[in-house]
Amino acid sequence: MGARLFEVRFHGRGGQGAVMAAQTLAEAAVLAGYFAQAFPYFGAERRGAPVKAFTRIDTKRIALKSQIYQPDLLVILDEGLPSIEPVAEGLKPEGRAVINTSLPPEEYDLGVEVECFTVDATTIALEKLKAPIVNTSILGAIARAQDMVPLKCILDAIMDKFGERLGERAAKANLEAAEAAYSQVMSGRCRGERILRKGQQWLPSWEDIPPGVALIVGSKEGVVIGPGSSWQNFTGTWRTQTPIYIQEKCVRCLRCWWACPEGTIKRLDDDYMRWDYRYCKGCGICANICPAKAVEMKRGTKEW
Ligand code: SF4
Numbered sequence: 001m002g003a004r005l006f007e008v009r010f011h012g013r014g015g016q017g018a019v020m021a022a023q024t025l026a027e028a029a030v031l032a033g034y035f036a037q038a039f040p041y042f043g044a045e046r047r048g049a050p051v052k053a054f055t056r057i058d059t060k061r062i063a064l065k066s067q068i069y070q071p072d073l074l075v076i077l078d079e080g081l082p083s084i085e086p087v088a089e090g091l092k093p094e095g096r097a098v099i100n101t102s103l104p105p106e107e108y109d110l111g112v113e114v115e116c117f118t119v120d121a122t123t124i125a126l127e128k129l130k131a132p133i134v135n136t137s138i139l140g141a142i143a144r145a146q147d148m149v150p151l152k153c154i155l156d157a158i159m160d161k162f163g164e165r166l167g168e169r170a171a172k173a174n175l176e177a178a179e180a181a182y183s184q185v186m187s188g189r190c191r192g193e194r195i196l197r198k199g200q201q202w203l204p205s206w207e208d209i210p211p212g213v214a215l216i217v218g219s220k221e222g223v224v225i226g227p228g229s230s231w232q233n234f235t236g237t238w239r240t241q242t243p244i245y246i247q248e249k250c251v252r253c254l255r256c257w258w259a260c261p262e263g264t265i266k267r268l269d270d271d272y273m274r275w276d277y278r279y280c281k282g283c284g285i286c287a288n289i290c291p292a293k294a295v296e297m298k299r300g301t302k303e304w
């Protein structure tokens with residue numbers, strides 16, 4: 001086995017299992033005889049918020065501890081992320097991408113034209129796990145997109161990690177999800193028409209903050225700072241599922257109104273509800289807590 005460093009960068013949303021996917025891939029790499037490390041990077045640590053995770057695999061012991069800026073393999077767990085973040089930035093020209101989408105690679109615009117593997121991991125996860133947690137489906141697709149870690153090691157690692165945490169039955173459902181994704185992957189070259197935003201400055205410089213003043217300078221390049229400014233953060237862009245309100249069933253108990261973590265649900269004068277989808281991140285708490293089943297989660301971001 002010649003010396004070889006292989007770096008994988010995952011982009012997902014809080015709750016999709018990107019961190020667990022990165023860890024499971026690292027464990028599978030170890031089972032395949034490599035050295036490996038995995039670690040996450042959180043922005044806002046909230047369900048639905050964009051999340052990054054990294055797996056580094058090598059034939060020798062790994063001393064490097066930085067984030068991965070030039071991945072060999074890019075893994076995107078939510079197909080909408082490239083429209084809000086330059087996720088493909090730094091991907092090596094000879095690199096590959098694995099994307100959770102129902103589109104074939106030729107129809108998906110990643111922003112760079114590379115060899116690409118697409119799979120409808122959300123549909124597989126909903127079918128096998130009854131939840132849009134796509135990490136194990138995406139791991140099955142990863143087995144097709146690289147030649148270091150075989151499917152068998154990935155399945156063994158899933159059984160080990162998920163079995164330990166969730167029990168054997170749940171682990172088997174996750175194995176089925178990975179195997180289904182492995183067999184359903186479409187390969188080809190994705191499109192590179194989307195313009196990647198380069199050199200984005202994510203935080204204000206200290207020089208932008210007036211001396212002796214709290215952070216009141218407003219928003220800059222998508223980062224919201226300053227008190228009372230949460231209304232500027234459109235968490236609706238994080239949504240992959242949308243709650244649908246069925247007013248005829250609503251018993252006006254107000255539970256959803258209390259429970260929504262984003263303040264998305266407005267209480268009307270007659271105690272019926274109204275949703276402000278600009279801020280709904282699709283976490284599903286309102287649907288889970290509703291005793292009258294007056295809220296249903298539908299896949300996608302459309303406001304029905
Ligand atoms: S409206 Fe429902 S799905 Fe949307 S953020 Fe609030 S609790 Fe979550």
Ligand code: SF4
Pocket residue numbers: 249250251252253254255256257273289290291292293294295
């Ligand atoms: S939790 Fe359900 S029944 Fe209660 S107010 Fe909300 S939608 Fe209506």
